Amino acid sequence: MSLILTFLGATSTHRIKIAVTAAKLLSGQGKRVLLAGNMEPTMSMLLNFSVGCDPQEIAINLHVVYLQASVLLERSWNDIKQLESEYLKTPLLKEVYGQELAVLPGMDSALALNAIRQYDESGNYDVIIYCGYGDSRTIRMFGMPDFISWYWRRFHQLFVNSDIGKILTEAPIIQTLINNLFNFNWMDNNFVHPIDQTISFLEKGKEAVADPKRVVAFLVSTPEILELAACRYLWGSSQQINLTVGGLILVTSGNMDAKNMIPGEFSPLAVSVFPDRSTSDWQILMDSLPDFEAQALEAPKPIEINVCERKVSLFLPGFEKKQIKLTQHGPEVTVEAGDQRRNISLPSSLIGRSVTGAKFQHNYLIISF
Amino acid sequence: MSLILTFLGATSTHRIKIAVTAAKLLSGQGKRVLLAGNMEPTMSMLLNFSVGCDPQEIAINLHVVYLQASVLLERSWNDIKQLESEYLKTPLLKEVYGQELAVLPGMDSALALNAIRQYDESGNYDVIIYCGYGDSRTIRMFGMPDFISWYWRRFHQLFVNSDIGKILTEAPIIQTLINNLFNFNWMDNNFVHPIDQTISFLEKGKEAVADPKRVVAFLVSTPEILELAACRYLWGSSQQINLTVGGLILVTSGNMDAKNMIPGEFSPLAVSVFPDRSTSDWQILMDSLPDFEAQALEAPKPIEINVCERKVSLFLPGFEKKQIKLTQHGPEVTVEAGDQRRNISLPSSLIGRSVTGAKFQHNYLIISF
Numbered sequence: 001m002s003l004i005l006t007f008l009g010a011t012s013t014h015r016i017k018i019a020v021t022a023a024k025l026l027s028g029q030g031k032r033v034l035l036a037g038n039m040e041p042t043m044s045m046l047l048n049f050s051v052g053c054d055p056q057e058i059a060i061n062l063h064v065v066y067l068q069a070s071v072l073l074e075r076s077w078n079d080i081k082q083l084e085s086e087y088l089k090t091p092l093l094k095e096v097y098g099q100e101l102a103v104l105p106g107m108d109s110a111l112a113l114n115a116i117r118q119y120d121e122s123g124n125y126d127v128i129i130y131c132g133y134g135d136s137r138t139i140r141m142f143g144m145p146d147f148i149s150w151y152w153r154r155f156h157q158l159f160v161n162s163d164i165g166k167i168l169t170e171a172p173i174i175q176t177l178i179n180n181l182f183n184f185n186w187m188d189n190n191f192v193h194p195i196d197q198t199i200s201f202l203e204k205g206k207e208a209v210a211d212p213k214r215v216v217a218f219l220v221s222t223p224e225i226l227e228l229a230a231c232r233y234l235w236g237s238s239q240q241i242n243l244t245v246g247g248l249i250l251v252t253s254g255n256m257d258a259k260n261m262i263p264g265e266f267s268p269l270a271v272s273v274f275p276d277r278s279t280s281d282w283q284i285l286m287d288s289l290p291d292f293e294a295q296a297l298e299a300p301k302p303i304e305i306n307v308c309e310r311k312v313s314l315f316l317p318g319f320e321k322k323q324i325k326l327t328q329h330g331p332e333v334t335v336e337a338g339d340q341r342r343n344i345s346l347p348s349s350l351i352g353r354s355v356t357g358a359k360f361q362h363n364y365l366i367i368s369f
Numbered sequence: 370m371s372l373i374l375t376f377l378g379a380t381s382t383h384r385i386k387i388a389v390t391a392a393k394l395l396s397g398q399g400k401r402v403l404l405a406g407n408m409e410p411t412m413s414m415l416l417n418f419s420v421g422c423d424p425q426e427i428a429i430n431l432h433v434v435y436l437q438a439s440v441l442l443e444r445s446w447n448d449i450k451q452l453e454s455e456y457l458k459t460p461l462l463k464e465v466y467g468q469e470l471a472v473l474p475g476m477d478s479a480l481a482l483n484a485i486r487q488y489d490e491s492g493n494y495d496v497i498i499y500c501g502y503g504d505s506r507t508i509r510m511f512g513m514p515d516f517i518s519w520y521w522r523r524f525h526q527l528f529v530n531s532d533i534g535k536i537l538t539e540a541p542i543i544q545t546l547i548n549n550l551f552n553f554n555w556m557d558n559n560f561v562h563p564i565d566q567t568i569s570f571l572e573k574g575k576e577a578v579a580d581p582k583r584v585v586a587f588l589v590s591t592p593e594i595l596e597l598a599a600c601r602y603l604w605g606s607s608q609q610i611n612l613t614v615g616g617l618i619l620v621t622s623g624n625m626d627a628k629n630m631i632p633g634e635f636s637p638l639a640v641s642v643f644p645d646r647s648t649s650d651w652q653i654l655m656d657s658l659p660d661f662e663a664q665a666l667e668a669p670k671p672i673e674i675n676v677c678e679r680k681v682s683l684f685l686p687g688f689e690k691k692q693i694k695l696t697q698h699g700p701e702v703t704v705e706a707g708d709q710r711r712n713i714s715l716p717s718s719l720i721g722r723s724v725t726g727a728k729f730q731h732n733y734l735i736i737s738f
Binding site: 010011012013016017038039040041042045046068069070092093095096097099100101102103104105106107108109110133135136137140141143144146147148150151154155158159162224225226227229230232233234325327329330332334336338339340341342343 | 379380381382385386407408409410411414415437438439461462464465466468469470471472473474475476477478479502504505506509510512513515516517519520523524527528531593594595596598599601602694696698699701703705707708709710711712
């Protein structure tokens with residue numbers, strides 16, 4: 001299992017420079033590092049190496065790869081066609097070629113997350129540095145396991161309980177018809193197996209994102225007030241998907257004292273100063289990076305649940321009270337902050353209970369049941 | 370119909386500052402402007418106004434709105450539930466509330482594009498400035514009408530021709546069953562109507578994106594070499610979805626000559642210099658913006674088709690020859706460049722013909738049939 005490290009912030013060239021520096025630093029410390037980026041040319045230019053769609057070793061312990069969505073889609077498509085041909089007598093998809101498929105919005109995030117999961121499971125890397133878009137898209141990407149498992153819980157149950165669901169699962173005529181079309185019995189238990197696998201995979205993904213030893217983000221900003229504000233918004237948004245933010249890396253051209261340059265609003269995050277200088281000084285750049293793993297463990301937890309007191313505390317920096325909404329329409333409690341909505345998985349003792357109170361103070365939303 | 374203007378580049382705060390300046394400039398010229406942005410706080414800070422999810426007039430002719438995905442999803446959900454309840458005797462979705470739904474990757478792009486389309490159709494605005502993420506996500510978003518219409522063409526036909534499709538469209542037992550479940554006949558021509566509407570809507574979207582009088586992007590960069598390279602990549606990627614790039618806006622703190630600061634690689638785009646100074650000088654900032662509409666019309670066209678010579682020319686700056694792939698697996702020709710794949714809609718005289726040659730020179734891919 002790898003540590004997955006990512007960077008959030010308004011200036012992509014700064015984020016990529018820091019990701020490359022971190023990859024050099026950690027691989028130099030003996031960790032097996034995979035640096036995975038988008039197709040934009042910045043990473044190749046900084047590494048002075050033409051990065052491809054399969055990991056290549058460019059220095060001891062340092063592999064690099066571009067997560068090219070169109071290629072990942074092509075590969076996934078071949079897997080899907082293979083699976084279809086195993087299950088269906090008359091496969092539909094065999095005439096569509098992976099090389100034709102255009103990438104729709106959202107596919108790139110799903111494919112990148114899946115690629116990171118596979119690299120993680122390969123056991124080949126101690127650290128995977130994901131150099132993504134560094135904004136709310138990266139946050140939504142890491143939120144996918146949680147969101148999809150919610151959609152599944154909510155809609156699967158509705159469907160099973162519905163008239164249509166009952167007819168489909170009970171009517172022998174439908175089953176006979178489907179068995180005639182396909183050469184397998186999709187209603188028997190074999191069909192449940194891949195669904196169980198999917199659920200377990202989503203649960204594993206949720207656990208990984210929530211664990212600061214597995215996934216952690218660092219904020220990257222200049223001292224400019226607009227960039228700092230954007231960063232603070234990304235900090236709060238990350239908390240909404242249970243993603244730990246381990247610290248703030250401030251990119252400056254001067255040698256000013258970091259503590260004086262940024263407002264107290266980033267407390268209690270640790271702040272590091274990264275000099276905005278040429279990459280001919282890799283050593284100076286590497287020396288200015290924080291200890292990512294240690295800081296991740298010290299950062300505030302996005303959520304804490306106190307079962308005895310029937311209280312759930314969410315750490316939501318970067319938002320004002322009026323930007324946070326709490327609703328309890330469905331079976332779960334939903335918190336909306338910024339543009340992230342989250343259904344909170346409650347322990348069994350709190351499930352089904354109504355919210356009796358909520359207050360927002362010192363960046364914490366405290367919900368009582 | 371509005372002109373839809375957007376900005377692409379590596380530094381979000383620069384892009385947003387230019388979008389706000391452009392909104393002030395164009396509304397000052399008497400155009401009715403809608404400035405539509407993401408939820409990130411930068412736009413509100415620059416405007417000194419708390420932007421909401423519905424357009425608000427903050428100055429004469431100037432409306433602002435945040436395209437908040439979670440709110441847009443909630444509103445769309447209510448429309449879907451309404452439609453479902455009209456068509457189904459036993460609606461499934463009525464128990465799921467819009468306030469619960471989390472935004473999955475891709476939904477935000479689809480919702481933003483739909484919102485822009487609705488604001489465009491409202492007739493209330495001469496110009497809509499979309500202040501999006503400014504990277505390949507914005508490009509994929511504007512590519513959606515083209516991509517989805519391709520998926521529809523390709524998969525619909527396969528399905529209709531398949532064994533399953535034939536059974537479903539011919540077997541009376543299936544039709545009877547479905548008619549018993551739903552209170553409408555989904556096989557009759559009424560069902561075709563909304564599909565036709567969707568196709569026509571996608572075609573309109575494709576036409577709009579391809580028309581520099583309707584949709585145009587401008588590049589934003591500092592003179593830093595990494596940012597310029599990222600910009601050039603976005604330029605080429607935009608061409609891949611038929612989106613016109615009207616010019617480059619260079620953000621600099623000095624007063625240097627723009628022509629000398631950037632490499633010739635951006636030719637033939639016009640370059641404007643935007644001073645990196647405080648927004649207390651709005652007038653100076655406004656004066657430095659280009660004439661967006663005039664430049665859009667002078668910019669190179671992404672695609673030109675010469676039916677007589679059986680030649681298709683694609684302008685693909687920012688890529689090397691080895692980064693461009695041409696395939697003809699399915700019924701259409703597919704061009705891949707960067708991380709964008711595109712199936713080219715050919716005029717009827719070229720459809721079904723094989724590619725006889727292709728060359729890439731002076732940033733143009735010229736395909737012969």
